[in-house]
Amino acid sequence: MALITPTQVIEIAFTNRNTDKYLIKPAFVKIAELNSIQPNIGEKLYEKISNEVNSPVIWRNDSTIVCQAASVALNSEYLTLYSNQDENKYAVYFQYTALDLFPIPSGGYTGVIIVDLTAAGVLSTALEVSTALSLVLNTYTSEFTATSTGANVEITALTQASSPTKGTTQFDILGITCVVTSGSTTITVAANSFIKVGDFISGTEIPINSDTDNSGFSKVETVDTPGAVTSFTISGTPTATNATASLTFRRPNGVLNEDYIVNYLAFCVKFEVLPDITYNTTSQGVVENVADFTLPVEAKTLSFIRTETYKKSETFLKSLHDFVCENEESYPDYCNPNAGGVYKSNGIILY
Numbered sequence: 001m002a003l004i005t006p007t008q009v010i011e012i013a014f015t016n017r018n019t020d021k022y023l024i025k026p027a028f029v030k031i032a033e034l035n036s037i038q039p040n041i042g043e044k045l046y047e048k049i050s051n052e053v054n055s056p057v058i059w060r061n062d063s064t065i066v067c068q069a070a071s072v073a074l075n076s077e078y079l080t081l082y083s084n085q086d087e088n089k090y091a092v093y094f095q096y097t098a099l100d101l102f103p104i105p106s107g108g109y110t111g112v113i114i115v116d117l118t119a120a121g122v123l124s125t126a127l128e129v130s131t132a133l134s135l136v137l138n139t140y141t142s143e144f145t146a147t148s149t150g151a152n153v154e155i156t157a158l159t160q161a162s163s164p165t166k167g168t169t170q171f172d173i174l175g176i177t178c179v180v181t182s183g184s185t186t187i188t189v190a191a192n193s194f195i196k197v198g199d200f201i202s203g204t205e206i207p208i209n210s211d212t213d214n215s216g217f218s219k220v221e222t223v224d225t226p227g228a229v230t231s232f233t234i235s236g237t238p239t240a241t242n243a244t245a246s247l248t249f250r251r252p253n254g255v256l257n258e259d260y261i262v263n264y265l266a267f268c269v270k271f272e273v274l275p276d277i278t279y280n281t282t283s284q285g286v287v288e289n290v291a292d293f294t295l296p297v298e299a300k301t302l303s304f305i306r307t308e309t310y311k312k313s314e315t316f317l318k319s320l321h322d323f324v325c326e327n328e329e330s331y332p333d334y335c336n337p338n339a340g341g342v343y344k345s346n347g348i349i350l351y
Contacts, residue, residue, distance in 0.1 A: 012266035042335025059254025070124035083143035210235035267313035
């Protein structure tokens with residue numbers, strides 16, 4: 001599995017989000033990874049992230065949905081749920097009666113997942129809503145697993161994915177509930193198997209940066225019992241007290257890929273695929289693609305567009321390098337291509 005999907009490439013780098021994703025062939029993605037990602041982060045780190053994507057390793061925990069009683073609050077409402085490394089984007093709709101129909105919303109949704117509340121309709125309790133939600137998600141065996149505990153549903157995508165978002169619902173989407181005390185870097189939590197040393201941590205009570213020279217993200221520094229953590233320390237001092245703080249924990253490689261590599265790689269893939277979108281190789285030779293109400297661009301214009309695409313990718317690459325350098329202890333396998341004053345510019349090695 002690649003570090004980015006065709007859907008992500010189109011949503012990030014293409015003007016028209018309705019572009020056919022089958023134009024983004026796996027070979028183009030692999031070429032972009034080998035030409036751009038591997039030399040810019042180092043072969044070892046690239047292989048480690050690729051292996052985690054293919055395992056898959058769960059990179060984030062913020063996937064618990066707190067359900068509410070149906071009443072009238074869920075009528076025509078939906079959750080947004082991602083799967084398969086954001087390959088699919090679903091609107092999760094709560095159906096009161098069999099006559100309720102919900103069209104696929106605009107905005108790149110793959111389809112609609114119907115949560116069947118027809119037995120009790122508007123009288124469905126929070127427990128019945130959570131049970132129905134986990135039941136339907138578990139039918140998508142190649143994409144999700146879901147576990148309901150009371151009114152809470154914990155959802156895990158079987159491959160890397162974004163956390164759920166509210167769509168139009170008022171449901172709360174939680175991280176891990178912790179006890180945070182203002183001014184203390186020690187945080188307590190009910191025994192938890194996800195939290196590990198090195199995780200990036202965020203939440204309303206947590207500062208963005210660590211205390212050390214105000215650079216680098218706040219992260220977990222120590223845990224009391226690996227695999228069953230009840231107490232841990234972090235590198236940034238909390239700014240508020242909250243006995244039920246909802247905190248998000250993310251693995252370093254997940255943050256690097258989801259927040260930085262994907263944006264950079266999307267424009268790298270676009271750079272690779274532009275000539276093949278414009279010109280098509282057939283049994284009659286190389287031909288220009290012409291559709292109704294469109295005209296193919298000249299070679300000079302295509303060259304200009306590729307150059308602009310490359311410049312956009314370089315902007316994201318700089319952001320990636322800055323992030324890794326500010327959090328270098330989290331990426332011991334990172335190989336800085338600019339170390340020693342040597343850098344690459346359009347294929348020319350400059351000293």
